[in-house]
Amino acid sequence: MADVKKIATRESYGNALKELADSYPNLVVLDADLAAATKTGIFKKEYPDRHIDCGIAECNMMGIAAGLATTGKIPFVSSFAMFAAGRAFEQVRNSVGYPKLNVKIGATHAGISVGEDGATHQCCEDLALMRTIPGMVVMNPSDDVEAKAAVKAALDHEGPVYIRFGRLAVPVINDKPDYKFELGKGVVLREGKDVTLIATGLEVSETLDAAEKLAKDGIDAKVINIHTIKPLDEELVIAAAKETGKVVTIEEHSVIGGLGSAVCDCLSANVPTKVLKIGVNDVYGESGPATELIKKYGLDSDGIYAKVKEFMA
């Protein structure tokens, strides 16, 4: 795996904005003094007149985006997940969600893989918060290819969208000629009959590696990539639960309110199934190199492998 290409999805985000700018003349990009980090700076360099730096004022930025959207612009609002989904939650709910405005939120630096900045900047609650807003589409792409596709899908969708991007460079796993992105559709990456592993974001590649390790122990795991948390691909999740009888969810997010909760909501109503939720266990993160933190919090392939083994015992 040493030669696998790695790209941070925030980089993909900035590149996608730049690449799509000419096809979407109404696209404007807003940032709150983080263009260098969110990578909207890539767009800014080419399209300075369509990049609006709002300064360090995320709540106002969200409202400005709402105002722009009422006039036909398609604003992509960028900040760290902590500030886009956390600090500006009520602005997203009341100024964007309630009027169902065509605002796209590109939130970078999500999860503990923020690394050294530590707990104040490691947002593990954004998927939960955004999922509660009626009409909000919530996406969490797994790699460069999917992140770019998610940006385009967001632009083609009429209404509010939240997309989560990461700081850490992650393996490119979707670089295939037949790759197709469909908003709201999960992707089966590996067939298996013993257990279904449902992963999202950077945990998809970790989960694929974990599935290989499980296979060596005779556990045949099905792996599903859920890039759209809301609307959830319920049909696929229900079918997989019926097929394998056991389900594990894996996300770099709190075990409260994110992918795991969405899957449990779906299964408990349709096909009650034993579910193991792997994620950040209702704790704050801490400072450290991202890969070390992912290992420490049991979210690397070894950690996933160990927990699934125990679950299957």
Add this chain to the structure above:
Amino acid sequence: MDTLALKKTANEIRKGIVTAVHSAKSGHPGGSLSAADILTYLYFEEMNIDPENPKKEDRDRFVLSKGHIAPGFYSTLANRGFFSVEDLTTLRHTGSYLQGHPDMKHIPGVDMSSGSLGQGISAAVGMALSAKLDNASYRVYTLLGDGEIQEGQVWEASMFAGARKLDNLVVIVDNNGLQIDGKIEDVCSPYPIADKFKAFNFNVIEIDAHDFEQIASAFNKAKETKGMPTAIIAKSTKGKGVSFMENQASWHGNPPNDEQYAQAMADLDKISESLN
């Protein structure tokens, strides 16, 4: 400008406010009444709007940042012909399109949903920015409460508007001096209001909110001012026009009972007669 006609219209709008809030058995009459003359001027004199075509692209925009005075806003829109005046009695009723706070999805003439204080001004700034990006000539107006400016987001938005020189934006502060818990200076004083907006690079004009000559002069000066947004600090009387509501914080968010409603309408009818 026909000042007498505007005064008559404002008085009809005030009747609509009291009637709507009475019917709803809840709502915010005090601040609706204090802002009625400003709303009248905006919709009957100042703004480029068309009730027949409420979404026309080049229209001027208005955002009611102090969204709780929806009764004042709705009564203005109804009297201007955006929808039926009779519908005002459905305010806040289950199933009515006239929601407790402005809902752009369902109410003709409402350019932005609002109600959570401090948020409307940001949306107005976004609209003004959009006009600048497109070299469009429409102007954007937003009305704030003087209690509302305690919200930090108001100053985030003002800093941006000043820095971006949004001279197509007019921020109006309905300075009636009262908020739910009492006098604004006793709760958490936002004074000096004019100096604050000046410090945020606004052209600031202070007026009497119930004097149409002063209102007209302020909006005209705003139009002439280039390179900076304008803030109009409009000194008003909360509850204006209804004797027992005037300058009473208790009438911020309370409806009149039947007896009080009759008295309020009698007060406003008396004003109608004095204008004939």
